[in-house]
Amino acid sequence: MKKRTGTSDSLLQAGVLVGALVLALLVGAGLILLARANPITAYKAMFTGPVSGKYGITESLVKATPLLLVGLGIVISFRSGILNIGGEGQMVAGSLAGAAVALAFPSWPAIVLLPMTLIAGVLAGALWGGIAGWLKARLSVNEILSTVMLNQIAFQLNLYLIRGPMIDPQEVAYGTGCPQTALLPRSIWLPRIIRGTRFHWGLVIAIAFAILVYIFLWRTTIGYRMRASGAGPQAAKAAGIRVENYQILAMAFAGGFAGLAGIVEVLGVHHRVLEGLSGGYGFSGIVVALFGRLHPLGCIPASILFGALTLGADMMQRAVQIPAAIVMAIQGLVVLFVVGSDLLIRRPDLLRSRRMSGGSAGVAGKQGMARQGKGVSN
């Protein structure tokens, strides 16, 4: 396996990312035309909104928080050779479990209740992800399919709980019946960093975790074994690493981070569980992870970028009435272009010349991307 390092390689990678984003936005402009609107006015609203003023900047960061947390989990799972598509369901599981704990012991002091709530969220997410990991490791169930199904199951469980057993008693008393839980005790709400905005301490927690994940993956034995399991499962097995166990662990970590994202979203933004809380973050987290080149620290700027884009789309919808759904289409294109251009990163010689030389059979395992056929086919 030859290793290319140096500036030309990272420049190429950065170029590919920028190129993928620009290309996605260009196609997006075509979609806006299809929506009978002017792409220039639309993009103007989308790009200037998030960077003009306190509201835009802080709200972008609010949206970046769950993206970063989910993205970190995705990095761990992809690096370990597991494709976690279950961020949505894991977020829901985390928010529900955390809220259940907080609502059960509202009078407990915040110093005890807050960590308990957060841990409950992490554990529920880890359990939800771990199920998929266990199914893959022990029964060879394709984790993409199982996580997709677990998403749907979590959505329905959420609806059942917030319509029934966990519904806000006030909603019942007033007969409005809006499906949401009661407000969590005010004492454990995450404090706001800037008064008058929704910008809360969640982002600081997320950034701290990004650094921890970096240390974990590159400076600990467990992290090394997880990456080895992803980079080459056969080689890892030959080296005595119990790949299956690390895959379960990776899914539990991924789920735990998504669960944390869910409960942080509750404690920092909504202060209760309601429908649609995961809001596509589970999928956008994949984009963040890919755009961060599957590096925890790379996810920090990536999450802020896509947080701003998401907010920009909302602001565009309000300003020029183009549905914000377009941002999901653009993110989908970014994913397609980033993974599609992977070949160019692995085989830059294809860019420079059309010569189809041999000797590249070992390059497939190169840094990043869990691209083993095995990853998707079992």
Next chain:
Amino acid sequence: MATISSQGIIVGILATGIRLAAPFLYASLGEMFAQRSGVFNLGLEGIMMMGAFAGFMTSLGTGSPWLGVLAAIGVGAALGLLMAFISVTMQAEQGISGIGLHMFCWGLSGLLFRVYLGFITSCKGFGPWNIPVLSKIPFLGPVLFQHNWMVYFSLLLVPVSWFVLYRTTWGLKVRAVGTTPQAADTLGVNVNAIRYQCVVLGGAMAGLAGAFLTVGQANMYADNITAGRGFIAVALVYFGRWSPVGILLGSLLFSMMNALQLWIQVLGISFPYEFAVILPYVMTIAALAVAVRRVWAPTALGKPFRREAG
């Protein structure tokens, strides 16, 4: 509800089950060809959404559900082409590209729905076509022979797919390309061309599956109308062990469970609605856990073909 006889209920459940199998059959049989050729297309759900939307809008605009079906097939094939380009030509990781395709279609259908429609309305769809004589048979008639043509056609595609896959040269090439692409290449089979054909075919059939949901069944469109059926269809290919008959059995099993779930609601049996909806998803996972052993999987599934190896 006491007025419905128990036989009436059984007929109702079975007939509904046959009807609900149609979208699974279209999407899964198409995906079977893609996977048999070595490409895992996870974007099925998104393609179905776009097919459902295209079918609905065309039928609404032109008044012809037939044109709606054609539009859905066209849109599905185009999206299949996109997937083929990313996964075959650009050799991208297929699981992630499928999710990207799904996100793209999800956003696009949401965008177009809000721009062009924004509200729930109904379009012209296909009515049932009772097959003469056969539909008069007691019990079997209403269960099997009182559906619209899209249901019959989906069932017809099972033997057709079997024949194409196992009894034609093209089918042989598909199987060869999905198991031993290097050998197929040596024998002069254009590996990537076959994969392109299969993924485009799979996309077209997913589009058709989507059209069934609008012009073949509900005659209306709503956000997220596919509700995970595309993902279940991918799972059914595994469950059916990449064979048309297996896929037929899997589709029927699932659609019957779905029909049962719907009838439980219709009959007003006290059971939390959400749990009834969860049932098929739990079953999918259970089915995958029980049925999947990798021995049946096409050996080159998920692996891009590179000629220069060696």
